[in-house]
Amino acid sequence: MSNVTLPIGPSLVLGGARSGKSLFAENLILNSGLKPVYIATGRAFDEEMSERISIHKDRRGKNWETVEEPLALGDALLQAAHPGRAILVDCLTLWVTNLMMAGANIDTECDGLIAALNDLHVPIVLVSNEVGLGIVPESKMGREFRDYAGAVNQRVAKASKNAWFVVAGLPMVLKSRI
Amino acid sequence: MSNVTLPIGPSLVLGGARSGKSLFAENLILNSGLKPVYIATGRAFDEEMSERISIHKDRRGKNWETVEEPLALGDALLQAAHPGRAILVDCLTLWVTNLMMAGANIDTECDGLIAALNDLHVPIVLVSNEVGLGIVPESKMGREFRDYAGAVNQRVAKASKNAWFVVAGLPMVLKSRI
Amino acid sequence: MSNVTLPIGPSLVLGGARSGKSLFAENLILNSGLKPVYIATGRAFDEEMSERISIHKDRRGKNWETVEEPLALGDALLQAAHPGRAILVDCLTLWVTNLMMAGANIDTECDGLIAALNDLHVPIVLVSNEVGLGIVPESKMGREFRDYAGAVNQRVAKASKNAWFVVAGLPMVLKSRI
Numbered sequence: 001m002s003n004v005t006l007p008i009g010p011s012l013v014l015g016g017a018r019s020g021k022s023l024f025a026e027n028l029i030l031n032s033g034l035k036p037v038y039i040a041t042g043r044a045f046d047e048e049m050s051e052r053i054s055i056h057k058d059r060r061g062k063n064w065e066t067v068e069e070p071l072a073l074g075d076a077l078l079q080a081a082h083p084g085r086a087i088l089v090d091c092l093t094l095w096v097t098n099l100m101m102a103g104a105n106i107d108t109e110c111d112g113l114i115a116a117l118n119d120l121h122v123p124i125v126l127v128s129n130e131v132g133l134g135i136v137p138e139s140k141m142g143r144e145f146r147d148y149a150g151a152v153n154q155r156v157a158k159a160s161k162n163a164w165f166v167v168a169g170l171p172m173v174l175k176s177r178i
Numbered sequence: 179m180s181n182v183t184l185p186i187g188p189s190l191v192l193g194g195a196r197s198g199k200s201l202f203a204e205n206l207i208l209n210s211g212l213k214p215v216y217i218a219t220g221r222a223f224d225e226e227m228s229e230r231i232s233i234h235k236d237r238r239g240k241n242w243e244t245v246e247e248p249l250a251l252g253d254a255l256l257q258a259a260h261p262g263r264a265i266l267v268d269c270l271t272l273w274v275t276n277l278m279m280a281g282a283n284i285d286t287e288c289d290g291l292i293a294a295l296n297d298l299h300v301p302i303v304l305v306s307n308e309v310g311l312g313i314v315p316e317s318k319m320g321r322e323f324r325d326y327a328g329a330v331n332q333r334v335a336k337a338s339k340n341a342w343f344v345v346a347g348l349p350m351v352l353k354s355r356i
Numbered sequence: 357m358s359n360v361t362l363p364i365g366p367s368l369v370l371g372g373a374r375s376g377k378s379l380f381a382e383n384l385i386l387n388s389g390l391k392p393v394y395i396a397t398g399r400a401f402d403e404e405m406s407e408r409i410s411i412h413k414d415r416r417g418k419n420w421e422t423v424e425e426p427l428a429l430g431d432a433l434l435q436a437a438h439p440g441r442a443i444l445v446d447c448l449t450l451w452v453t454n455l456m457m458a459g460a461n462i463d464t465e466c467d468g469l470i471a472a473l474n475d476l477h478v479p480i481v482l483v484s485n486e487v488g489l490g491i492v493p494e495s496k497m498g499r500e501f502r503d504y505a506g507a508v509n510q511r512v513a514k515a516s517k518n519a520w521f522v523v524a525g526l527p528m529v530l531k532s533r534i
């Protein structure tokens with residue numbers, strides 16, 4: 001991984017649950033040598049989730065500045081993007097979940113995110129789950145979530161300079177800046 | 179994508195739900211410069227499905243000739259395959275669903291599809307879902323569907339000259355004709 | 357596939373259900389020219405599973421020596437690893453399932469597996485399912501299984517010299533020994 005130079009602007013790290021995508025993304029940020037900033041979209045609404053957040057937090061250690069923002073992700077990015085920093089967003093699928101639970105218009109919110117990404121002049125790594133590779137979910141909400149998550153992933157992938165698909169901790173290149 | 183020349187015979191585009199696989203496949207067909215023909219296997223058996231079909235149809239526009247064939251896919255291909263045309267089949271997983279609901283023998287039907295694919299002298303792009311990358315489905319029908327879909331994907335992949343796996347709109351090459 | 361030379365030590369084959377991962381792995385072993393040994397972790401606890409096991413067994417034929425070991429995988433590997441042999445483990449996800457059902461400590465068991473893998477001087481191909489690419493499972497047990505399976509896949513991938521991700525019978529390289 002030492003040969004990946006993180007460009008200014010957005011890069012996307014996709015993968016499944018427990019695919020090692022967050023660790024891969026953290027290392028991309030750390031290898032940049034810039035001040036690492038972590039924007040957490042996850043909210044600890046139950047014990048299981050608290051534990052996951054705590055495991056990630058312990059792993060990152062104290063060098064990271066952490067911002068918690070479940071909804072206004074574009075704004076959080078614009079505020080955090082000072083020169084000399086590299087920003088990790090973990091993760092877009094929790095952001096989509098939060099927006100759905102808040103009854104937000106996800107297309108509009110995604111417009112705002114893309115506009116922010118296009119405006120920023122620091123490296124940003126966005127982590128997201130690929131969730132569409134199982135059988136059709138039984139619940140309508142599950143199907144809607146899958147549609148929104150897939151649409152957001154496509155739009156962020158299009159706006160990104162690099163994209164990877166991580167399986168068992170090992171990245172495959174989806175897109176590489178020229 | 180401008181550097182992909184679509185060969186005579188079958189090519190396969192695999193991906194998850196909302197992975198951008200259909201749009202990628204449509205562009206492969208359009209970039210061929212041939213008359214585009216769309217074979218739709220989906221049936222609008224509920225409102226949700228109607229809406230999805232209508233979104234795809236609007237996106238394709240009026241240049242496309244559309245054939246709806248939920249079951250006799252091999253026959254539909256043989257009838258549509260006139261010189262000067264390029265054919266898109268969207269998608270194999272809905273075809274498998276339709277065959278299961280009709281109580282058909284899927285192995286036999288797949289024999290017929292493969293025979294047709296081997297017989298045709300126009301470019302054909304077949305779109306299919308990869309559905310086996312979640313946990314084991316709870317229902318027996320879900321597991322059977324996953325088995326049939328996977329088996330059909332493997333057989334069509336073997337018969338194809340090109341195959342791609344699309345994630346977030348970005349294709350990875352699975353197979354490339356020599 | 358004729359250009360893949362199987363190295364001494366572990367290699368990992370990941371894929372979805374019905375992705376063709378087992379057949380790809382069997383061919384890796386057979387192409388080595390070594391005596392093929394099959395370590396089956398699956399147990400026929402119902403008719404559906406019996407049938408799957410029987411299909412795999414018939415396909416492999418009589419050249420293979422078969423060992424059935426649902427739990428003590430590290431020990432089975434150490435016992436089977438005689439010079440002149442190549443070993444297939446099919447599959448790690450069933451092993452994780454068996455360990456969960458037995459109430460074992462999966463991290464500790466995985467330590468033992470990794471230690472055995474690092475100790476062996478024959479080619480070993482381990483087959484495993486990627487199960488984290490659908491939406492979040494509804495049951496807590498489903499989520500735990502997904503977490504354990506993903507963690508084991510990451511650890512075995514790290515210990516492996518080669519790793520592939522198989523889709524529709526077609527392998528993508530995740531990792532390739534130097």
